[in-house]
Amino acid sequence: MILKQLSVFLENKPGTLSAPCRALADAGVNIQTFALADTQKFGILRLVVHEWEKARRVLLEGGWTVKVTDVVAIEVSDTPGGLASLFEVFERASINVEYMYPFTAKQEGKGLMLFRFDDPDAAVKALQANKVSVVGTVELFKRLGN
Amino acid sequence: MSKNYQPGPFHPASAMDYLPLSQLRDLQFQRLRAMVQRAYDRVGLFRQRMDARSLKPAHLETLDDIAKLPFTVKTDLRDTYPFGLFASPLAEIVRFHASTGTTGKPIVVAYTQEDLNDWAQVMLRSFAACGVHRGDIVHNAYGYGLFTGGLGAHYGAEALGASVIPISGGNTDRQVMVLRDFGATAICCTPSYFLHLIERAAGMGVNFKDLPLRAGIFGAEPWTESMRQRIEAESGIKAYDIYGLSEIIGPGVAMECLHQAGPHIFEDMFYPEIIDPETCELLSDGSEGELVLTTLCKRAMPMIRYRTRDITSLNSEPCACGRTLRRIRRIGRRSDDMLIIRGVNVYPSQIESALLAVEGAQPHYQIVVDRQRGLDVLEVQVEVTAELFSDTVGGLEKLQAKLSRSVESVTGLRAEVRLVAPHTLQRSEGKAKRVIDKRKM
Ligand SMILES: [Zn+2]
Numbered sequence: 001m002i003l004k005q006l007s008v009f010l011e012n013k014p015g016t017l018s019a020p021c022r023a024l025a026d027a028g029v030n031i032q033t034f035a036l037a038d039t040q041k042f043g044i045l046r047l048v049v050h051e052w053e054k055a056r057r058v059l060l061e062g063g064w065t066v067k068v069t070d071v072v073a074i075e076v077s078d079t080p081g082g083l084a085s086l087f088e089v090f091e092r093a094s095i096n097v098e099y100m101y102p103f104t105a106k107q108e109g110k111g112l113m114l115f116r117f118d119d120p121d122a123a124v125k126a127l128q129a130n131k132v133s134v135v136g137t138v139e140l141f142k143r144l145g146n
Numbered sequence: 147m148s149k150n151y152q153p154g155p156f157h158p159a160s161a162m163d164y165l166p167l168s169q170l171r172d173l174q175f176q177r178l179r180a181m182v183q184r185a186y187d188r189v190g191l192f193r194q195r196m197d198a199r200s201l202k203p204a205h206l207e208t209l210d211d212i213a214k215l216p217f218t219v220k221t222d223l224r225d226t227y228p229f230g231l232f233a234s235p236l237a238e239i240v241r242f243h244a245s246t247g248t249t250g251k252p253i254v255v256a257y258t259q260e261d262l263n264d265w266a267q268v269m270l271r272s273f274a275a276c277g278v279h280r281g282d283i284v285h286n287a288y289g290y291g292l293f294t295g296g297l298g299a300h301y302g303a304e305a306l307g308a309s310v311i312p313i314s315g316g317n318t319d320r321q322v323m324v325l326r327d328f329g330a331t332a333i334c335c336t337p338s339y340f341l342h343l344i345e346r347a348a349g350m351g352v353n354f355k356d357l358p359l360r361a362g363i364f365g366a367e368p369w370t371e372s373m374r375q376r377i378e379a380e381s382g383i384k385a386y387d388i389y390g391l392s393e394i395i396g397p398g399v400a401m402e403c404l405h406q407a408g409p410h411i412f413e414d415m416f417y418p419e420i421i422d423p424e425t426c427e428l429l430s431d432g433s434e435g436e437l438v439l440t441t442l443c444k445r446a447m448p449m450i451r452y453r454t455r456d457i458t459s460l461n462s463e464p465c466a467c468g469r470t471l472r473r474i475r476r477i478g479r480r481s482d483d484m485l486i487i488r489g490v491n492v493y494p495s496q497i498e499s500a501l502l503a504v505e506g507a508q509p510h511y512q513i514v515v516d517r518q519r520g521l522d523v524l525e526v527q528v529e530v531t532a533e534l535f536s537d538t539v540g541g542l543e544k545l546q547a548k549l550s551r552s553v554e555s556v557t558g559l560r561a562e563v564r565l566v567a568p569h570t571l572q573r574s575e576g577k578a579k580r581v582i583d584k585r586k587m
Contacts (some may be wrong), residue, residue, distance in 0.1 A: 005539040009530045011567050037539050040564050042530075044537060060349045065530050065571045071539045098538055116537070 001136045002070045003123045004052040005114070008045040008077050009065040012038055016111075020064055022044065030057040032144050035101035039092065048114065050141050070120040071099070075104070075133035078111045086113075086132065093126035106141055157306065158269055159273040162414050163469045170470055174417055175209040177442035182206060183277040186446045188233040191226060192216075192450060212417065212440060213428055216450045222517045223393060234258050234446045245392045255294075255392050256446040262301065264443055265395050268412045269302020272401035275410065275469075276361055276386040285330035285359075287339065288313040288366065293368050294396030299334040308332070315339070329358045337364040337385065341508060344380050345568075354381035356504065357416040363388050365397055368456075368477050370495050372502040373509050374406075393452055394439050398449070399464035400474055405466050408473035415443055418472065419451070419468045420460050423481045431462040436481055437474065448528055455482045465500055485581065487515055488522045492557050493581045497526060502557035504548050506533035512571045517585040523562045525555055529568045542550060 011048045017036070025033060028051050037044045050054045052068065059066045076082045092099060096118040103112035112135065117123035127134050136141070162272065165173070174239060183203040185192040195216040196202070204212065223231065232239070234256070234324070241257040274540075278284065284303040296314055303310045311328055313321060315335075321343060335338065340362055344354055362377065365388035371405030377385045389409045390397035399416050400409035411418050416439050419431045423436040435452045461473040485492045494513055501507045510529035515522060526549070528534075534545060546563045553561040571579070 007535070009535050009542075011565075011570070016567070031178070039539055039543070042542060044542070046537070046538065063567075065535045066570050067531055067532065067535050067537050104337060 001072065001134050002120055002126075003073055003137055003140065005069050005116070006047045006049065006052055006056055006059065007067045007073040008037075008047070008059060010043040010045055012027050012041050012043050016043075017045065019064065020059060021063045022054065023047070024055055029058065031057045031142075033101065033103045035099075035114075037099065041121075048103075050144075052140060059061075069116060072117060072120055072124055072127075073135040074113055074115060074127065075135055076111045076113050078109045083113075084112070089130045089132055090125065093121055095123045095129060097125055103109070103144075112140075118141055147460035150369055150530075152316065155279050157279065159270050159271065160274045162412075163410065163471055164273065165414065165470055167470050169474075170413060171209055174442060175206075176413075178417065178440065179203065179206055181440075181442055181448050181493075182248065184445070185450060189231055189448070191222060191231060192218075192448075209417075212419070212451070215341040215440075215450050216308060216367075217426065217438065217453050218449055219255065219453050220393070220455070224251050226557070227251050227554065228254040229256070231447055232256055233448055239446050240583055241297075242292075243294045243297075243392055243396065245294070246294070252292075253393065255396075255448060258445045261299070261395075261444055261446050264415065265298060265398060266305040268395065268398035268415055270305045271412060272363065272398050273303060273306050273308065273332070275403045275467075276363065276384070276403045277365070277404050278294065278308060278361055282332050283310045283328055283330045284308045285321075285325055285328070285333045287310045287313055287315055287321060287333060287343075288397075294392045295334075298390070298396035298398060299363070316381060317347045318343060319350065320323055322350055322352055325359065326352050326357060329356050332361040332363065332470060333359060334363045334388075336366045337369040337377060338367060338509065340364060340381075340385075340428060341373075341379060341510070342569075344377075345508075354383065356564055359383050361386060363401075365389060366458065367478060368483070368495060369474065370498055370502070370509075372499055376502065377511070379573065381396055389474065389477060391456075393453060393454075394441055394449055395444065399439065403465060403467040403469060404488055407465060408461055408475050410465065410469050410473050411460075411470040414470050417442055418442070418460055418474070420458070420561075421453075423455075423457070425451075431472070432461045434459045447510045455480045467506050469506075485513070485515060485583065486507070487559055492524075492559065497553055497561075498554050500529060500552040501526070501549060503552050503556075508533075510568070510571060510584060512582070512584045515585055522555075522585065524559055525564055526550075526561050527566045527571060529571060530565045534565075568586075 032048045036046045098116040100115045173177030174468040186203050187299040238258045239256045240259050244252045244254045285300050288299050362383050363383045374385045386402040389400040402409050420435040429435045437456045437458050438451050441449045454479045458474045458477050498509050508531050512527045514525040550563040
């Protein structure tokens, strides 16, 4: 139920975003989804890819600093209040979200979101107890067409 | 005797390291007299300066009389560029080296065949001092070329009978592959380049602790005791400090023994003094000041009381190894390196120690000093390594604050810490460029 996400340290200056993406593209790695967190001085590029080990190697060889973090993919109903009811579950179960970002793929009125929790294992347990649909690696990449 | 001390094979050339003090002082005096005579006869600058003091070589009656001789400084080498300080005709010169320094014209140094033999001998004694001998494989990653590091270590290791890998600098991936595949047991490079090698190796799945490598002969840039601890903890090797400078001969002026208690100066070849850099007053052993060196045997380019700008002290306490050669305290700073920021004296080594005090920090940094609206601004750029990188913005901002607090607590100056991507800071010839001073004075 836990997914691997790659985080890449970037300096906030022109050209720093394209280079790692190009390196991954040249290695034939497709980026499934990404998010950029940035400040004036630096940024963190977060990526979900199918072959994360390969992508990590490509990035390390290119000289980037890379960290692998555990994230969780959750199905969210694509209707008004879908996100609100999910957050209510988080609050009831005292789950702390560090950050989140969406997947572009949608299926049968359901959207997908990625969450980074301070304690991913506990979060998954609590979510399943609350009947929230957590999407595992195999299912996720099947939906994404891999 | 320390736990790790293992007496290795004894090389006959090391016998000079153990000369009884009275004999050593006699030898130094005899050599000094002959060298000064030669310099006076053959080098205009030395003769003019001695004449100006009404001083003749024959006036040197004891070793202490060396204090009567004039100093030589780096600008003397620039002013006489390229060949003005040579004491041998060009026909006897078999090698040139040159260093660019940090600014301006290069300085040129020259060697006769005898000088090269002497140099190989002090390098041989340097290797032997840290237990490297025939049968060892020496990976020499100092740059080959005009820089003295590469060829100096090379000829010394060959004279020793070790197997030398003349890999020179650069191409880090290939260096890691060769280190692993050839099974090198000793490595020569700058300490900052070695840390870079460890990092790259980790990225390639190579752990230095699994390799037969056991000794690092590190020099050509000032480094700190905390950097030694970091290197040893991460690679499982012993890190030895070698000291030298082109103006005197190159690497091999002083080298640490197995006890790692400060480099022993090869005093039979180079005579050390410590002076107050401001007043030029001679200081006693144990006092901190600028190291002044006199070559006792150099033929092509003798140096009389050369001011090295390196700040250290002479240690005449006996060393557990039994060598009679005095030691210098590790050179962490040069009087040239001192920065005056908002009226405060700061050395790059202080900032390095402050950064290393933060868990996971590596000594890959650069200090940028600028003046904005009449005020000095100190920025410290730190490369973000895997250990330092946390996946959240908050985590990185906390790291910045922690590094900045640590620098402030050591130097007393507010510093802006900027996190930069790995391998972005300039490394020239494997030497880390630590300071960029953009202030227009
Ligand atoms: Zn010793």
